[in-house]
Amino acid sequence: MESTPVPAPAQAKSQKVQVIAILMLISGIINVMIGLGLVAGLALSLVLICCAPVGFLPMALGIFELIYSIRLLGSGTERPSFATAQVIAILEIVSILAGNLISLVIGIVNLVMLNDPEVRPSFQ
Numbered sequence: 001m002e003s004t005p006v007p008a009p010a011q012a013k014s015q016k017v018q019v020i021a022i023l024m025l026i027s028g029i030i031n032v033m034i035g036l037g038l039v040a041g042l043a044l045s046l047v048l049i050c051c052a053p054v055g056f057l058p059m060a061l062g063i064f065e066l067i068y069s070i071r072l073l074g075s076g077t078e079r080p081s082f083a084t085a086q087v088i089a090i091l092e093i094v095s096i097l098a099g100n101l102i103s104l105v106i107g108i109v110n111l112v113m114l115n116d117p118e119v120r121p122s123f124q
Contacts, residue, residue: 013072016113017122020085021072027092027106028065034100035059058098061091082123085114 038055065088071080092107113119 014118014122016116016119017072020110020113020119021069023106023110024065024069024072024088024092027103028062028069030102031058031062031065031095031100033062034098035062038098054098058095058100058103061088061095064088065092079122079124082114082120085123086111089114 035055035058038058040055042055068080068084068088072085089107089110092103092110095103095107
């Protein structure tokens with residue numbers, strides 16, 4: 001009779017990693033809503049229809065944030081990439097170009113928290 005290997009218990013995530021994931025989730029939801037609003041609003045305007053693709057940028061960032069934050073919150077055995085988390089935080093700051101002030105603040109907070117030595121071991 002073969003015995004199945006018992007998976008090792010997952011390393012407990014630090015509180016700061018969970019805060020980063022929750023903030024990223026909130027920012028992702030806001031970015032998707034802003035992106036949909038921009039696309040719908042600009043597409044309905046005959047004068048500004050050529051500017052409608054501007055809304056796709058926050059929407060794409062929002063979807064990326066949602067996927068990554070769910071990965072961070074999950075109890076998977078594979079650890080997420082630190083570089084990806086930094087890129088997302090920087091893109092959150094750049095989303096001020098679409099008029100998203102909330103994402104700017106969340107991006108700054110995420111970058112500060114990512115540079116904390118307590119958070120670093122939770123990533124690859």
